[in-house]
Amino acid sequence: MKNIICIVTILLLFCGFSSFGLQENASMALQLQQPHYSKAQIDAFIREVYQDQADAMFFNSKSGRLEMVTDFLNRIEYVKGSKYGKKDIPLLSSLKLINKYNPNLKRDVVFDPKSFNPLKYNFTMTAKSKILVRVDGSEYVIAIQPVP
Numbered sequence: 001m002k003n004i005i006c007i008v009t010i011l012l013l014f015c016g017f018s019s020f021g022l023q024e025n026a027s028m029a030l031q032l033q034q035p036h037y038s039k040a041q042i043d044a045f046i047r048e049v050y051q052d053q054a055d056a057m058f059f060n061s062k063s064g065r066l067e068m069v070t071d072f073l074n075r076i077e078y079v080k081g082s083k084y085g086k087k088d089i090p091l092l093s094s095l096k097l098i099n100k101y102n103p104n105l106k107r108d109v110v111f112d113p114k115s116f117n118p119l120k121y122n123f124t125m126t127a128k129s130k131i132l133v134r135v136d137g138s139e140y141v142i143a144i145q146p147v148p
Contacts, residue, residue, distance in 0.1 A: 048119070050101045073118065075147075081139055083141070108120075124144075
């Protein structure tokens, strides 16, 4: 019986420490947002940028573009706050807008990490080192992890 009580006590202590760690991680998550895009979101992002060519270039193609774009999107993080401080980081407005297939494509006026479409901008998708881009007029930095 003493063994059971000891085991239960140890488990309760472990759970208490674990939940403290989860609370700490939750507060850090407010600063670092790594979106996990659904297939529907990825499809919508591609269609917004590539319009009539989306099927030929991505969805009906064996080119590997869809896999490359999905991997790229999964390596993006949106960092809010001063993690990168006053570093000289290029602004999002300095990136070319990819509007060859959709001439009506416009730059985002307001940045919302939940709906931001990174495919609209000419990011390097296969960089060997981390890419940082500061979002104009906001506290956000877009951090793109390197290709593994």
